[in-house]
Amino acid sequence: MVKSKLLLSQCLLWIAFLSCLTACTQQVRSLSAADQRLPNEAKQNIADAEDAVLIAQSRVQDAQNQLEQIQAKHIKFQQSPPKLGPALQVAGQLYSAQVSFAQLELEYATTNLALSRARLSLVYAQTSMRYDIAVYDLAPLNLAVKATQKRLLKLRKDKKLAQSKMKEITEQWWTAYQALAKSSGTQGFWVHEFQN
Amino acid sequence: MNNINFYKSANKPKNNYTNKPKNKYIMLINLALYLALYLGLAACSSLPKDALDPPMTETLKQKITKARNAIIETRRTLARATGSTYVQELKIRLAELLSDEARAHYQVARAREGISNKSLQVPQVKTLKQQAVTLYQEFLKDYPQSDLRPRALYNMGQEYRELGDYDNMRKSFEQIASEHAQHPLSNEALLILGGDYFDRGKLDEAATRFAKITAGPIHKVSGLANYKLAWVKVNQDQCAEAIKAFEQGIVLSHQWLSAQSNSRDLEGSQYDVRREALVDMVYCYSKERSDKGAVEYFKGLAYDRGPLVAALEKLSRRYIILERNEGLRDVSRALLDLGPDHQRRREDTENLHSAIKKLKDYKTVGEDVARITATFNRVMRSTRLTPSEKSSILIRFERLSRDLATSAQASLEKRLGTKTWAAQSSDVLQLEHAYARYLETFGSRAVIKALVSSEQNIKLQTQLNQSQEGSNKQDQADKSESEGFDINQNILDILGNLSVVYSRSGKDYLAAQRFYERASRLKDSEGSEDAYQAVLHFQKALSAGDKTRGELVISRALLRRAASVLLTKSLSKEQGPKVRYAIALTYYEEGRLAKAIEYLTAVATEYPSTVQGDSALMLVLDALKQQSAYDELVNTGRRFLKLGMSSALKPRIKSLVAQAEQLALDELALEASGVDGGDVSAELIDLAQNSTGSLAERALLNAFVAAQSEADFEAMKKVAALIQSGHPKSSQLVGVYSSLARSAAEQLYIDEALNSYKQAAQLSPNRSAQLKAAAAELSYKVGDINQALTYLEEATKDAKSDERIFALYTRLLIDHRDSNQAWTALQKLKDRSSPSIAAGIGYLQVLRKSFDEAEETVQSVIEAGEEVDPYSRALGLYALAEVNTHFLKEFTPGDSTDELAEWVTLMELAEQSYLRVVRTGQSKWGSAALNRLAALSEFTSSKIVSFKPPSELSASNKARFADGFKQRAKLLQNQKTQSLKACQELGLLRGLFPSPVRQCLNKQLMNNAEVPPSQMTARSKSGALTVAQADRSALARNPNDIKAAVRLGQALLKAQEPQLARLSLAQALQGGGAEVHNLYGIACAKSGDYEGAISGFGKAAVSGLSAGIDNARKLLKTNLSVPQINELTKGVWKVSISGGETW
Secondary structure, three states: OHHHHHHHHHHHHHHHHHHHHHHHOOOOOOOOOOOOOOOHHHHHHHHHHHHHHHHHHHHHHHHHHHHHHHHHHHHHHHHOOOOOHHHHHHHHHHHHHHHHHHHHHHHHHHHHHHHHHHHHHHHHHHHHHHOOOOOOOHHHHHHHHHHHHHHHHHHHHHHHHHHHHHHHHHHHHHHHHHHHHHOOOOHHHHHHHHOO | OHHHHHHHHOOOOOOHHHOOOOOHHHHHHHHHHHHHHHHHHHHHHOOOOOOOOOOHHHHHHHHHHHHHHHHHHHHHHHHHOOOOOOHHHHHHHHHHHHHHHHHHHHHHHHHHHOOOOOOOOOHHHHHHHHHHHHHHHHHHHHOOOOOOHHHHHHHHHHHHHHHOOHHHHHHHHHHHHHHOOOOHHHHHHHHHHHHHHHHOOOHHHHHHHHHHHHHOOOOOOHHHHHHHHHHHHHHOOOHHHHHHHHHHHHHHHHHHHHHOOOHHHHOOOOOOOHHHHHHHHHHHHHHHOOOOOHHHHHHHHOOOHHHHHHHHHHHHHHHHHHOOHHHHHHHHHHHHHHOOOOHHHHHHHHHHHHHHHHHOOOOOHHHHHHHHHHHHHHHHOOOOOOHHHHHHHHHHHHHHHHHHHHHHHHHHHHHHOOOOOOOOOHHHHHHHHHHHHHHHHHOOHHHHHHHHHHHHHHHHHHHHHHHOOOOOHHHHHHHHHHOOOOHHHHHHHHHHHHHHHHHHOOOHHHHHHHHHHHHHHOOHHHHHHHHHHHHHHHHHHHHHOOOOHHHHHHHHHHHHHHHHHHHOOOOOOOHHHHHHHHHHHHHHHHOOHHHHHHHHHHHHHHOOOOHHHHHHHHHHHHHHHHOOOHHHHHHHHHHHHHHOOOOOOHHHHHHHHHHHHHHHHHHHHHHOOOOOOOOOHHHHHHHHHOOOHHHHHHHHHHHHHHHHHOOOHHHHHHHHHHHHHHOOOOOOHHHHHHHHHHHHHHOOOHHHHHHHHHHHHHHOHHHHHHHHHHHHHHHHHOOOHHHHHHHHHHHHHOOOOOHHHHHHHHHHHHHHOOHHHHHHHHHOOHHHOOHHHHHHHHHHHHHOOOHHHHHHHOHHHHHHHHHOOHHHHHHHHHHHHHHHHHHHHHOOOOOOHHHHHHHHHHHHHHHHHHHHHHHOOOHHHHHHHHHHHHHHHHHHHHHHOOOOOOOOOOHHHHHHHHHHHHHHHHHHHHHHHHHHHHHHHHHHOOOOOOHHHHHHHOOOOOOOOOOOOOOOOOOOOOOOOOOOHHHHHHHHHOOOOHHHHHHHHHHHHHOOOHHHHHHHHHHOOOOOOHHHHHHHHHHHHHHOOHHHHHHHHHHHHHHOEHHHHHHHHHHHHHOOOOOOHHHHHOOOOOOOEOOOOOO
């Protein structure tokens, strides 16, 4: 008797645990923007949210490409440094700053994508609830959106700082370049740029 | 296993062959058998022998036998056929058979002796032929009229001819020609006769004979006759006639052949003289006719390419001999176009080259070089050529092509000069074509490689030959030819020439390509100038704007390649900026802005105040603008303004930088909008502090807007202060302070709000009145009636006050001040033509019993109609109703039906006037009107029964009159009751309890028009409010956030701020529900605003909230003098929602 009770309680505990797990990781089913059950306004909202995800994805791709390009240039610079004389150090700093900024851009784009996806889930859930298609707990979805948004805003600030720093180094670089032009010449720069 | 065991254990087999034979005979027999077997096998396995053809002699001998047999049989038949119709035919046939046999004998002898030039002695031939001749002679004698005579004569003639008896032959043939001129064999006879005369040199005779044939109808020998006639004329040196005869020969041959069913078989036969005539007429043609049109002429006559080529080849040789270069040129061209690949074509190329050079005619040099190179390509395809032969051919053809092209260029330069040439001039196009074909043919690496390897072969072969005795002449020739020949240099020269030609004719793209190609072929520094020219020309080509997409891509890529070659070398002062700018420009034009910006900036930095530097700078700024990188644009612009540029450019750059600053600011401000905007006010402030003038001001304004969108009041205050201090004359300050005030009011920073309104009003005299009115409204909302009225008084003094201000002022005075105070205040404004003021004054005049003035005063309210605000309208109508009532009461009708009727009319007018007030929906004045209507009804009901019927009426009418009035009195009483009830219901059913309603509830009729004013307790606390900050911010962002408003109201009530709570809860009333109304009631009650409180409680009570019911009853009973409220509301107010806060 005691044993069976213990077994029963264990079973119940497991059921409860699994239910919680399910609740915590609720999967929001997507809705189609052409779903006939929905009015036009709801369809528009869904379509807008989906568009935002696509745009965000495209921006991630752009950021990725940009980062790869800059990294390739940086590697080339490191492997065969150009003959820039005293301007070499500044050039190196500029490349490093560009790489850092590109990485930050990528992170920003990725976070933006995450935010778009979170918003999309929220739109699906809200629309489903509104039109009695499904039932969801909106609170965690809202939290997820807010948290990602907060992270995004922070990254924006970081970007601004990084941009400001890059601006400084860029000015230093062009000052050094100008000095180079007046002294030993800039052939090193041009040869390096157009070497295979 | 068993098997293995078996093998192991098996006995060795016996070797039978070690045993000796028992019998040696048996051995022999065996040997024989083997031999027989072998032979048999050999025989069986051998291949069958071929059946060989019999030897020619055997075949011919068989022919002889056949002929012989045929002759015998014919003779036998002839013997039997005497007198028959076919005997003549038989005789002719016999003679022919004899001739056939003779022929066969001859052929046998020939086959036996072999084909040689010496004549053969064959006696059988002579015998047989003579027999045949005899037969013919007999025939002719025996059958003088026979149809077969021509045949007999012809055959006889042939026999004589073959026998060498030419005299008889001639006789025979002449006889046919004369006696049987129409017979077909006559023409053949004439042909032979003509040929005979020709051979004997008797040309006229021959011509006569031939002419007879040609004059007749077309015949198989017509063409041949013309051909032979032509030759007669040739020999007679009559070339013109000869040409005609040759032409006729061709034409008639062709006609005759076309008519034959087996024309294919006949082509090339002796009757087909088309080819021979065409070729043979060349001599006369070249003598008689001009060079011009020769090729077309022969083309017109030739039936096929073969004869044409043969004729042209002959013509070519003639022209060489005659040194007629025009003809030679044309014929050589035709041969190169038409002729098969043959050794002669190489000669033709030489001829063409020679002719053109001598004529100095380079009009179609492109096509000519194309011919030469095409011939070269065809020749080189031959698999029979040795490497040295190939090399030799290459050298030869290369030289010819090059020489023609360069000579053409020299000629053109002499004629047109060396500056600019017309791009579409045919001479120029031809020259370009010539060079292009040359390069295409000889410029390929494969050709050069083949040449190099073949040169090596030549050298090797020459060495080998020299080591042996008797060196080969050809090898020597090849060697000497190839010595000094440098194809690479030649190609470079031609490339250079072509580049120059393209350049002169303005074809920059093509010139650039060739310059680039030349630079690529040259090593190291030698190619620099070409690379430079390539860059310049590509640049020019790109700027022309007429290139296809593909050409643009190629141009840019090649320009960069050419330039990159130059970059590794030290460039001159002139070249450096041009080359670098050109590279950078290609990226800009391709839209690769990031790279373009980098390189253009480098150019502009390195070469300031130059053409390239200035252009680069403008492009950098444009590229940054395209990317919307305004910050960077500003930085770059400023950097270059410091660095230096052309003076003409400076103002433009400054303007661009200023524009970019504005755009950067706008972008930053726009960032704040949208759902992920974030707070950019700090950045904007930063920007403002780093800027000056209008930009800084705009930045601060945008910062203010950004802070406002974030509902960050502190930031708004800070920015407003910055604007005030930095830009005190800013025209936007008024808006800033107004917005600040509104935002403060929304977040219940009352003092801040009032202060901001004040400041705004000070800054803007134009809007001072409105701003003060807004401040007054806010003061009123927090219960500070005095302050509100003070603001309004100031506002109304302003000439720019509007009706809204007057309406508010009037309302506050009427609602919260006694009639004397109100009168004093409103009198000052009586001349302002305001319906609201008029309504107020009219009402007060009524209270002062100045009914006539009142009537006049409220006319403007009536006239304004719906344009006046509802409160003022209701007030004015109420005043008018009172006036009407007064006039009614003042009017005592006399003894007259009319006057009585007038009295009734006045009564009804007064009643309607009150009802009009009710219909305005204004609860205060509506309820007052209902109460006063009840009072009026009471008065009129008692008055009406006191009227005596007019004396002028008859008795019955009088009675009826009295009855009617009694009835009317009852109705009026009823009206009184109904009015009171309606008035009560305003409260009981709608929860509205202004003073008149309360009197109605007490069943008290208002004995005058006055509705007493109400009071409120002003807010006593001051200073910063710290309660419920989050809810206040939320309300600032979204004023419709009901939940936030309610939470805030509750928090404020707890914090002993009932006035502010009232303000907050007022926002939540619409849509808030019974509980909100109840809370609002509590806040109003605590503020001393019992009118507001009862309105809140009343609505909550009507909704069924238990606390609302209790609170309403309590207030009405204790503070608002309705002691019977419980009884009145029993059964009306039913609890449907339990709970709520009690007051």
